[in-house]
Amino acid sequence: MFLGKFAVVADPATGERIVLRVAPDKNTSVIQTETPMAGSVATSRMELSAYCALITRRIKANRERSKSFHQTYYGSLPMLAEPAEYHRSSGRDLEPQYSFLTSPPPRWFEPDVGQPVVFMINPDGAPNPQIMDDISAAMNAWSTVPGCSLRIVNGGSAAVCYSKDSNSIVFNNCEGQFPPSPSCARILALGGMNWDPNQTKVINGTTFVRAVTGHISFNPYASCDFGDHCIVREIATHELGHALGLGHSQFADATMFGVAHFDGRCASIHQDDINAIDFVYPATGGGPGPLTILSTSPLGIATVGSAFSRQLLASGGATPYGWSLVSGLLPDGLNLLPNGLISGTPLATGSSDFTVKLTDPQNVSVQKALSILVIAPASGFDSQFVSQEVPKALNPSQTFFITLRWVNTGSKPWNGASGFAVVSQNPTNNANWGGNTVPWFGSPVASGEPLELLFQAFAPSRAGIYDFQWQLYQQGAGPFGEMSANVRITVGDPGPPPSPPSIAGLSSLEAVKGTFFTYILPATGGTPPYAWQVATGALPGGLILNPNTGALIGTPNATGSYAVMVQLTDSKSQTAQKSLSIAVTAPPVPAVEITTSSVPQATSGVSLNQQLIAIGGKPPYTWAVTAGGLPAGLGLAAATGMISGTPSAAGVFNFSVSATDAESRTAIKPFSITVVPPPISLDLVPPLDGLKGSALNYQLIARGGTPPYTWSVTGGTLPTGLALNSATGLISGVPTVAGLFTAAITVRDQASVSMTSTIQIKLIDPATIPAVTRAKYKGGKKLIVAGERINSAAQLLLDGNQTSATISDGSFILKPIMLAAGNHQVRVVNPGGVSSAPFMFSVE
Ligand SMILES: [Zn+2]
Structure with a gap:
């Protein structure tokens, strides 16, 4: 950068505006280009446009760097009890797997050259005194992934906060990241990294940028969640994942899932986390991989009296390795050096089992159980056991065959003629299996050649568990080489033979x-x-x-x-x-059953259809009345079970019906039909007209109910002179009055059911009936109608129409009036509506 005070002036020589440093100090004596280059000339003079461009570029660069830094650490991925940045319902189309912290993804390049990623821990404010163990456990979870080169190491405690120079884990909010919270905060911790976008590397087809510093900060205001080590370890593991370049996984099971599990997983990572870290830090990337002991058991076969040497082999981790014996014993005469070399001269035969521990400079350690077999010297005779077929269970005294295979790993051939044989071991020279020596009659087995030995043996006569093991033998040299693998054969007591089935x-x-x-x-x-x-x-x-x-x-x-x-x-x-x-x-046939429960009430004179239903048996059914009888007018259809017809008489009728199926199974059921009479009714009576003094007869008609009927006047009165016959319903007599009469007539049947209707009788006095005796039309002028008993208030109707005729001297005069030629009719109507008969006349 550049410091000092500058002035913009005009170049005295050219007149151009330039920048001059006017207040130089000893710390910053030059204006220089952004990238100092060898041979660049220090100067106090610069063109104004170049100076402005320089300033602009530097401000922009500063802003970008600041933005990148803050986004990396503080805009990243907090581990939340319920994270804001992860919602299943957000509708985003996400692959259900791990993700990277940002794009382009950052990663550490150290594992590629066999270096661990080291974090320093500031224990100030740590939730427990064993915080170093918790953090180390989390680091170990990420550092022991098979096929992965990453190793992340606890560098020890130091008073670090965020630093550009080291990776840090803090608990005391030293960077002031978390605001004070009265209740337990939702954000448990933050983890992330800073990177250099100018350093890239393609891993598994993905371009990564180089991680530069990592930082993890536990929120002290969320310490209510830090009560047990398991929770702290899960949080540390998760945040370390961010500091290794991983974002949140969409797998709920993953430790990198955005929601804390607190399910007892402690410092562990799950398959999706493993997939992620394997992808970002593959062992093929050049790293050493996890610390692994490669040597396998048995380490080898040593011979009594002969020098023996084996280098323990390991891979991964950091070197140099340190080896130690943690349990068991090496064969007498052999020692393990810290560099992993087991050497010495064994003193006695036997198999020794022991466990070695490998520790690397990062204090990562692994252990493995190994063994060494020490055998007797064989004077050029040596063998390696290959395989065998041996039964594991036998009956007492049972004859059986076995096959044993060795390879001649010595320098001399195996020749039966010179005393080569197979002898029993465990215990040595036992004759449990019918003998202690199996001679070899085959061709000599040269050095490097295999031997397959098939022989017959006999189980011991007593039940028990016996060892079965063999070794090669050379007359003069004794047993030599590797014994066959021991088989514990169970010789059982067969007991009495089983009874026949x-x-x-x-x-x-x-x-x-x-x-x-x-x-x-x-x-x-x-x-x-x-x-x-x-x-x-x-x-x-x-x-x-x-x-x-x-x-x-x-x-x-x-x-x-x-x-x-x-x-x-x-x-x-x-x-x-x-x-x-x-x-x-055949399955049993269910009995026939008539399921119809009853027959509804019927009305005499009203048609009826009632279906009877039967089930069971073997249809079709035949129906019959077996007792009693149906009401007159009704019948039962034999083929259908339908009762139909029109009952003619009221009453209660009891009867039984049978339904018989195709195989003569019969059901009989009693029924009862009640036939009721139809309701009583009175025929409508029109208004009756009559003349005072003239006989009048009218027969009232009743129907339904239960005859005979009784008639009576129950409201109003009949005109004097008329009477109602209570037995016949006949109104008759000679009325002696005129007027309009209304009376209520009631008819009652034998069941005391009654019906009432109103009748109206209009009686006219003949003396009030007018008559027309003459009609005279004077063409085009007037019509004169004369008659008898014409009331002074009477009306004249011409051709059915009311007229305005006036009455003069008992005759109507209507004028003017024009009548068409032909027949016409007049009527006179006295007050009360009493009309004359029509009178017809003609107009020429
Ligand atoms: Zn997170």
């Missing part, structure tokens, strides 16, 4: 067609497992015999009687047979 249980079975059936044939004796089969005959269709369980099972699909011979074979090939008869019967 037999089939117990039923001899005849009954099944129903269409109904699931199962019967397990019981077996006794013999030696399970058994096998079952049908020896002769055939099972009913739909039934099978389970060959393993002896179960007859299935749903028969045909009736009949079946005879089969079933056979059982036990595991010793002993057989037993049994005759079985299986009767498959």
Whole structure:
């Protein structure tokens, strides 16, 4: 950068505006280009445009760097009890797997050159005194992934906060990242890294930028969650994942999932985390991988009296390695050096089991159990055991065959003629198996050639557990080389021979067609497992015999009687047979039942249709009345069970009905039909007209109900002179009055059901009826109508129409009036509506 005070002036020589340093100091004496280059000239003078461009570039660069830094640390991914940045319902189309911290993804390049990533820990404010163990456990989780070169190391405690020079883990909010919170804060911790975008490397097809510093900060205001080590370890593991370049995983099971689990996982990572770290830090990237002991057991076969040397092999981790013995003992005469070399001269035969520990300079350690076998010297005779076929269980005194295989790893051939044989071991020279030596009669086995030895042996006569192990032998040199692998053979007491098998249980079975059936044939004796089969005959269709369980099972699909011979074979090939008869019967036919419960009330004179219903048996059914009788007018259809017809009489009728199916199964059920009469009614009576003094007769008509009826006047009165016959309903007599009369007439039947209707009788006095006697039309002028009993208030109707005719001297005069030629009619109507008869006249 550049400091000092500058002035913009005009170049005295050219007149151009330039920048001059006017207040130089000894710390900053030059203006220089952004990238100092060898041979660049220090100057106090610069062109104004170049100076302005320089300033602009530097401000921009500063801003970018600041932005990048803050986004990296403080805009990244807090581990939340319920993170804001992760919502399943957000609808984003995410691959369900790990993600990277940012794009382009950052990673540490140290593992690529075998270097660990080291974090310093500031224990100030740590939630517990064993915080270093918690952090180391989290680091170990990420550092021991198979196929992964990453190793992240606890560099120890130091009073670090965020530093550009070291990676840090803090608990005291030293960078002031977390605001004070009265309740337990949602953000548990933050983890992230800063990187150099100018250093890139392509790993697994992805371009990564180089991580420069990492930082993890636990929120002290969330310390209510830091009560146990397991929780602290999970948080540390998760945040370390961010500091290794990982973002949140979409797998809820992943430790890098955005929500803390607190499910007892402590410092562990799960498959998606492993996939992520393997992707970012593959072992093929050049790193050493996790610390691993490569040597396998047995380390080798040492020979008594001969020098022995083996270098323990390891890979991964950091070097140099340090080796130590943590349990067991090396063979007498051998020692383990810190550099991993086991050497010395063994003093005695035998197998030694021990566990070694490998520790690297980062204090990562692994252990492994190993063994060394020390054998006797063999004077050029040596062998390696290859394989064998040996039974593990035998009966006492049982004869058996075995095969043993070795390879000649010595320098001399194995020749039966010169005393080469196989001898028993464990214990040495035992004759448990029928002898202690098996001579070799085959061709000599040269150095490097295999030997396959097949021989017959005999189990001990007493039950027990015996070792079975053999070694090669050379006359003059004794047993040599690697023994066959020991087999512990159990020689059992066979006990009395099993009884022959037999089939117990039923001899005849009954099944129903269409109904699931199962019967397990019981077996006794013999030696399970058994096998079952049908020896002769055939099972009913739909039934099978389970060959393993002896179960007859299935749903028969045909009736009949079946005879089969079933056979059982036990595991010793002993057989037993049994005759079985299986009767498959038809399913029972349900009884016929008439389900109609009752017949509803009927009305005489009203048609009826009532269906009777039957179920069961074998349709069709035939119906009949078996007792009593149906009401007159009704019948029962034999083929359909339908009662129909029109009952003609009221009453209660009891009867029984039978339904008989196609196979003569019959059901009988009693029924009762109540036939009621139709309701009583009165025929409508029109208004009656009559003349005072003239006879009047009118017959009232009633219907329904239960005759005979009784008639009475129950409201108003009949005109004087008229009477109602209570037995016949006839109104008759000679009225002696005129006027309009209204009366209520009630008819009542034998059941006291009644009906009332109102009648109206209009009686006219003949003396009030006018009459027209003459009509005279004077063409085009007037019409004169004369008559008798014309009231002074009467009206004249001409051709049915009311007129404005006036009355003069008892005659109507209507004028002017024009009448068409032809017939016309006049009527005179007195007050009260009493009209004359029509009078017809003609106009010429
Ligand atoms: Zn997180």
